[in-house]
Amino acid sequence: MYIGHKLEEKAIDMSDWNQMNVADRATELLAKISEPRRRQILENFIEHATAECVGDYERLMASCSKKSQRYEVYGRDIDRSTLPQSYQALEKHYYKLIEQNLYNIHTELESLSVGEDSLVLDTITHQLLSGANVLAILGIDMEDPEGVYMISRRLCIIFIFDEDGLGCGEHAYCCGPATKKHLTKISPEQVPESFYNNPLTDKSA
Secondary structure, X not given: OEOOOOOOOOOOOHHHOOOOHHHHHHHHHHOOOOOHHHHHHHHHHHHHHHHHHHOOHHHHHHOEOOOOOEEEEEOOOOOHHHOOOOHHHHHHHHHHHHHOOOOOEEEEEEEEEEOOOEEEEEEEEEEEEEHHHHHHHHOOOOOOOOOEEEXXXXXXXXXXXXXXXXXXXXXXXXXXXXXXXXXXXXXXXXXXXXXXXXXXXXXXX
16 A cells, blocks of 8 residues: 655654554555465554554564564664564563553554565654653653653564564664654653553553
């Protein structure tokens, strides 16, 4: 699917915030696909995206292959040793992602393509981070470490799948490092409840 125009790399209004957006759009596409293998891949992606968006760790890991994993990030400097390259490393990666409240994501789709061993998203990805996490993860010192910020970046993500239709890696392409221009402060009354009710720690990060 392709929406037919280019999305702007800017924050969305919090009234439009929907962490299930990418799963919902993928479900719409699934209804149009008849090939069993492509349906298998898209069904796995929907399950994976749904579990990640609600911070369901056990369900998220069940969508991933135990045979192999390969995660890559292109377009910015990153220590590759921090990227999971096995199921065991992925378990730690996703636990930390949920524990640190980094699963609060709205994925705005420009296009979604499903093949026989990969699925490609072209997106503007919006993620909520505390000011402290902006500094710790992105190295950007915000004026309010207790505040909540939305980072909005264009990402192209290639999801890859094993012969059983389980996810076995993600290759992400971005347009350079994040800067303050990619960050928008969110007023406290607009922050979704999920940001303050972590499913693993029962507290915000």
